[in-house]
Amino acid sequence: MPRLLYIHGFLSSPASAKAVQVRDWLAVQHPEVEFICPALSPHPQATAEALEAIAGARDEPLGVMGSSLGGFWATWLVERFGVRAALINPSTNPMALLPAYIDKPVKNYHTDATYTLTGQDLADLAQYNRPVIERPANYWLLVQTGDETLDYRLAVKKYHACRQTVELGGDHSFQNFERFIAPAVDFVLPGLES
Secondary structure, three states: OOEEEEEOOOOOOOOOHHHHHHHHHHHHHOOOOEEEOOOOOOOHHHHHHHHHHHHOOOOOOEEEEEEOHHHHHHHHHHHHHOOEEEEEOOOOOHHHHHHHHEOOEEEOOOOOOEEEEOHHHHHHHHOOOOOOOOOHHHEEEEEEOOOOOOOHHHHHHHOOOOEEEEEOOOOOOOOOHHHHHHHHHHHHOOOOOO
C-alpha cells in the first residue's frame, strides 16, 4: 500500500488545516493510499526517531509533504531515504529562528501541550540539517512571497535546482493550498491510478 507522510510544522499537529485537507482529499480520491501524520515532538531527537521509523518501516512507496519546519524534516528524509517530497513554505535554517524559544514555555497551536526547548534541542536539530541538496529531482518547492514567518527567498535559493512554484502574495499558511494537493500527490507518489 502506498503511503503519504505529512509532516506538520513547529508547534502544529495533525489537526493543521493542510494536513486535514490532504487527509480528506486522499480518503476520497486515493483511498488506497495510507495517510500518515504523526503528532511530532518539538524535541528533535524524538521527531527524528519517529520519522525514521516510518520511512524505514516497510518497502511500500512513501511520498512526503512537509510544511514549515516539516519541510526541514522532509529534506532530511529525502536525502537519507531517497523519497520524493513537496515542501510548503519550508524552514531552511530553523537553527537561526529557534533560539528565541529556548528556555521559554511554548504551547502547541492545536492542543494544550506546552514545551520548553533547550540549547541541547538546538544542537540536536543541527545534526539533521542538510544544507546541500543532492537529490534535486526529488523535490517540489511551493512558496508564497507573502510568508510573514519565513523569508521565501531562502528556500528559493536552497532549492534552486529543484522544481519550484513561487506565488506572489499569500502567507505562511500557503493560501488556497488545496489547488496543489492533486499535483503534489502525483509528484510524491508517481504512478498512482487516476
